[in-house]
Structure formats: structure tokens, C-alpha cells
Amino acid sequence: MNLADICDNAKKGREYALLGNYDSSIVYYQGVIQQIHKHCQSLRDPALKVRWQQVRQELTEEYEQVKGIMGTLESFRSEKPVDIPAPQSDDRPEDPAVWPPPTPAEHRCVEITPLTESVFRLHGKKGVGDAQGDVEQKKFDGTGYDSDLVDSLERDIVSRNPNVHWDDIADLEDAKKLLREAVVLPMWMPDFFKGIRRPWKGVLMVGPPGTGKTMLAKAVATECGTTFFNVSSSTLTSKYRGESEKLVRLLFEMARFYAPTTIFIDEIDSICGRRGTSDEHEASRRVKSELLIQMDGVGGALENDDPSKMVMVLAATNFPWDIDEALRRRLEKRIYIPLPTAVGRVELLKINLREVEVAPDVDLDLIAEKIEGYSGADITNVCRDASMMAMRRRIQGLSPEEIRALSKDELQMPVTMEDFTLTLKKISKSVSAADLEKYEAWMAEFGSV
Numbered sequence: 001m002n003l004a005d006i007c008d009n010a011k012k013g014r015e016y017a018l019l020g021n022y023d024s025s026i027v028y029y030q031g032v033i034q035q036i037h038k039h040c041q042s043l044r045d046p047a048l049k050v051r052w053q054q055v056r057q058e059l060t061e062e063y064e065q066v067k068g069i070m071g072t073l074e075s076f077r078s079e080k081p082v083d084i085p086a087p088q089s090d091d092r093p094e095d096p097a098v099w100p101p102p103t104p105a106e107h108r109c110v111e112i113t114p115l116t117e118s119v120f121r122l123h124g125k126k127g128v129g130d131a132q133g134d135v136e137q138k139k140f141d142g143t144g145y146d147s148d149l150v151d152s153l154e155r156d157i158v159s160r161n162p163n164v165h166w167d168d169i170a171d172l173e174d175a176k177k178l179l180r181e182a183v184v185l186p187m188w189m190p191d192f193f194k195g196i197r198r199p200w201k202g203v204l205m206v207g208p209p210g211t212g213k214t215m216l217a218k219a220v221a222t223e224c225g226t227t228f229f230n231v232s233s234s235t236l237t238s239k240y241r242g243e244s245e246k247l248v249r250l251l252f253e254m255a256r257f258y259a260p261t262t263i264f265i266d267e268i269d270s271i272c273g274r275r276g277t278s279d280e281h282e283a284s285r286r287v288k289s290e291l292l293i294q295m296d297g298v299g300g301a302l303e304n305d306d307p308s309k310m311v312m313v314l315a316a317t318n319f320p321w322d323i324d325e326a327l328r329r330r331l332e333k334r335i336y337i338p339l340p341t342a343v344g345r346v347e348l349l350k351i352n353l354r355e356v357e358v359a360p361d362v363d364l365d366l367i368a369e370k371i372e373g374y375s376g377a378d379i380t381n382v383c384r385d386a387s388m389m390a391m392r393r394r395i396q397g398l399s400p401e402e403i404r405a406l407s408k409d410e411l412q413m414p415v416t417m418e419d420f421t422l423t424l425k426k427i428s429k430s431v432s433a434a435d436l437e438k439y440e441a442w443m444a445e446f447g448s449v
Helices: 003-017 020-041 048-079 116-123 129-130 147-156 171-190 213-224 243-257 282-296 325-330 340-351 364-370 377-385 389-395 402-404 417-426 433-446
Strands: 200-205 225-230 261-265 310-317 333-336
Touching: 003 020, 003 048, 020 048, 048 171, 147 200, 147 243, 171 200, 171 213, 200 213, 200 433, 213 225, 213 261, 213 310, 225 243, 225 417, 243 261, 243 282, 243 310, 282 389, 333 433, 340 364, 340 377, 364 417, 377 417, 389 417
Parallel strands: 200 310, 200 333, 225 261, 261 310
Antiparallel strands: none
């Protein structure tokens, strides 16, 4: 038994009920209710168990409704039939255009409720509707806005399945734990996160470049099952007066429509730097003001808002000291994303080298010691360069014609320890000790770990 079987049985039970085949519908309903009951007994997570019990209760209510319909039909069949006299006139229309033949069952349009989507969302998986195209995505109504702006945001920003999971991100366990508490748990336990426990309006991820802030944001969106808006400064910038503010307002309108939603604003210091500086432009100030106003009105900010319909703002920056004070206040949770630890560096090496052959002499622990102070992006560059060393040796001295004649197998040579040694002589770390001290000082003053 797996999730696909549960979703398939629930879908068939509903299809047969809508088609009037109540006997088959009852069989599928009984089966899926029993499957969910067994699945609940195997779960360890109390919150997940409660959600599955809610799904089971919903299916049980539908099952009782189908049984009620069957009982009503049986009562009709048991009554004595009444003789109805045939019509005396011959004006009954017989034209096939007026009396079309009945539509075959396999061609009828069946409306499927989104239970299967909610079942998959519990586990952060892709829904059946997304995979098979039988559940139509709702479309934002852009009435009152420029259609080009709406199309641009739909095309460039909305990502309904980032498909990045916690296991795809090495190390950063503290950051994952904080993000689960701030973003994921309110989606799973909406009844608990109310009143003073209401979810955070915004989360700011602070850290050196290349430490995995964007990956963490995508993992949050995947685990929550939310629509993901990936925003940058160029997305919300226009050369026409007043259009940038409209883009900000439209972004949050769309986010509320597609709720639950995660808005990820990368390099937020470029959009909302300190106000009142000498080099600040009037248009830039208006955009900042609109962003601050919209962030005060997002879902989850009020006591009575439903956490499952919230709009969570995730922001990332490499320059937290340049962010406006009002924005810093709205980003209530501020998390530090540090450089990878020794264990994290080994995990990153394994993740980056899983698609290439590695020679037996490669000692990942020794390499991890040598790359202390490297960011995740730096480690990826090291692995990429080392994996190309064998190819460079193979094509050295060959003519272009000979290089084109080489087969793929001739270039598939293992990465050796010598390749890493040569690579480390060329690629240095990108984060200085002085930068790390600035991050640590800022977090000590404004952090909320």
C-alpha cells in the first residue's frame, strides 16, 4: 500500500459515485477508508496522523452519503410501479438533434474534488492532478491590472513545484529546524498556531554568498506544498513611473489568490535599502513604501487568519546592515546561514560527485579539511573543475578533428586525488574572515535564533 493506491482508490470511488455506479463506489470507499486506517497506525508524527484522520473522516462522510443515495433508490424500486398512460398525441419530438443519444460513461465530464491533491500535499509530493492534468489549475483574474504585467508575473515567478527537499541540502540543520517551526509547522497544525502563537509574517535569511539560502527557500515551498514566487529586484523594477509600485501590489494580490504561498525575495537589500540616504531616488522610496504596506497586510499577520491560507515572505541578503529598519522589523525571524561545517563539507562533496566516477585514492575527509572556509558554491566549483581535469589531460595535444572523434567512454575517467590537489591550487574561497565577523556582529545585535 502506498500513497498512489490511496489516491487512486479515492478518485475511483468518487468517479463511480458521480457516474451512478454506486455499488462499485461503495467498494472503493470501503477499501480506501481501511487503507488510511492502517496507514495511520504506522505513522509516528502526531500532527501528520491528525491530518490523515481528518482525510479519513471526510471520506467516511462521503461514503455515508453514497449509502444514503443507495437506500433512497432501493426504496423507489421496492414501491409498486404506477401505470402511466401513454401520450395520446403524436407530437413527441423524435429528431436526434432534439433527443440526442446518451453520452457514454467513459466520455462524461467528471468533476473531481481535490482530495488527492491534499493527500499528496501532506507529504510534500507532487499531486495527481499535476502529474496527469485532470485537475485544472485556478487562474488569477487580472481585471484592473495591465495584462502584460500579470502574464509576466505568471510566467517568470510562479513555480508550483520547486521539487527541492530537505535531503537535497547538506548540513544547515539548525536553519532547517527554525524554518520548519516558522513556516512548515503552521501549515501542518493550523489550529495550534493562532493568537499569540500566530506564524511569523516574514523570515530573513542572512549569510555569506553561496551558502544555500535560495535552496532553503525552495525546500520550504516544496515541503509546505505552496505556490512559490521567486522575486528579484529586476522583477519589480520598471522604467515607467508608478509601474514598479503596481508590480509590488500585483505580486501580493496574486500571492493571496494562490495562497498558501511563499514569496522569496532574493537580495532584498537591493529593493529595500535604508530610506533617507542622499543617493535615494523618489521612485525607489515609493517602491519601498508599497512593499512595507503590503507586508503589513499579508495573511498570517492577524490573530484570526487561517495559517493554511497564509502568505509567507522569505527574504535573503548578503548585506543585512543595509536593510531598512522598518523592513527588518517586519521580517520577525532572522536566521543566520553559515558556511558549511566539516561534516557538511563532506556531504556536499558526495552530493556534487554522485554523477561522476571517483578513484579509490580520493579521501573526502582530507579534502574537506583543506577546503575549510569554502562556501557551498565554492565547493561545487571545486568539484566541477576537478571532474574536468581528466578530460583536459585526454584532449591535450589533439587536433579539433581528433577531439570530435573521441567517444563518450574515452572521456569517462575517474576523478583522482591529484585532480583535487591541482584544483585547490587554482580555486580559493570567496568569503573572508572580516566578512564573517561582520555577519556575526550583526546577528548578535539583531538576530532572532
